Amino acid sequence: MNGSEPISIHPESGNMKDQDAIKLFIGQIPRNLEEKDLKPLFEQFGKIHELTVLKDRYTGMHKGCAFLTYCARESAIKAQNALHEQKTLPGMTRPIQVKPADSESRGDRKLFVGMLNKQQTEEDVYRLFEPYGVIEECTVLRGPDGNSKGCAFVKFSTHTEAQSAISALHGSQTMPGASSSLVVKFADTDKERTIRRMQQMVGQFGIFNPAIALPFSTYSSYAHAQQAAIMAASHGGYLTPSVAFPATQIHQMGALNINSLPPTPMTPVSGLSSPPANITTSAVPSIVTPIVNGFTGIPHQPNGHPAVETVYTNGLPPYSTQSPTAADTLQQAFTGVQQYTAIYPATTLTPIGQTLPQPPQVIQQQQQREGEGPEGCNLFIYHLPQEFGDNELMQMFLPFGTVISSKVFMDRATNQSKCFGFVSFDNPASAQAAIQAMNGFQIGMKRLKVQLKRPKDASRPY
């Protein structure tokens, strides 16, 4: 089995595959079977374009699996139906696996296209992308009035095709009337990504006064808070305060049924969030993905997976269709801080050019500094932005419940923030929710550390 194994990767020469051919992953193959041994088994379903046994990159060892591409798409389907989990090869304990390779079945075949000309139709977009593969779906995003939003979704039959379209088209040209060059990127269909976005938005909007930010901020914040609260509750008391960074959170949040969120926000806290005036409450879906810096959510699709919907304000256009690529986490978060600080006069950062829907009306938050909450209700927050004061800190945590106090520690000599502080809620569930959502949250170059305040008495390691 070891020793010499001349592996032929090109079984037959001159055989073309369908453009929509499916690459199959074959698993549970005995390690003594090479391409030539496997060929007869698979050939019965059609002409093989390529069959490759996977070898360890370094040791060259047979990995017990292979990739198989038939010339015809149909052959792959037949083979999968006939073989997948249907028989067990000699020496194996589990049945053979025959299924589309990960590279084929990835959700990553759907592209988001931005910076289109608003006059461009589905057909125009189709023509543009056609050269790069088989297009299964092509949708121009439109507002309620039917006008294009200047962006589209294009779904290819494979990840590879989609990737080649990105390579060829992203930034390749600027459509007449568009403010920057064409954007072609993988669409954010992935649930985890969506959740991560939501997590980001809590920070983005949570640090704004929700009443003066986008109307949806209240919703997303509350939805998120509820989500986190539900989580906290369902985990009982055993939530580890040391959940480190987003990966953990995303994982945990991904387990939630985000569609079960009630559309109605929680009781408004501290009189801050008057109900959003220009939102159609009756039409709000369970999850709302606001448009942020040109981010688009997933549009409603007739027969797709409308787990997430994009909803725009009544008549209010979204934030325009700026380049979604500009919206990487870091920059978004930092922009959020800048926008925030621009709103509040007490801060020193230069306002940035981003226009807000309304001139900010600063609502003075009555601030309760007295009285920490009971045990389990008090958070220690570290890595705060330098410019955050008590109020900003409170704003950031309001979405998770009633904040009974917030305090940023200041250096007495310089009157500068020491970048840490405390927030107290009136109940432990809110505190847990806040930890879950905000610990590890990236702002600027730093990530917030949010954990329960150490009890005064004995701060033992255990």
Next chain:
DNA sequence: TATGATT
């Protein structure tokens, strides 16, 4: 830079 700054 690290846990509510006068017990």
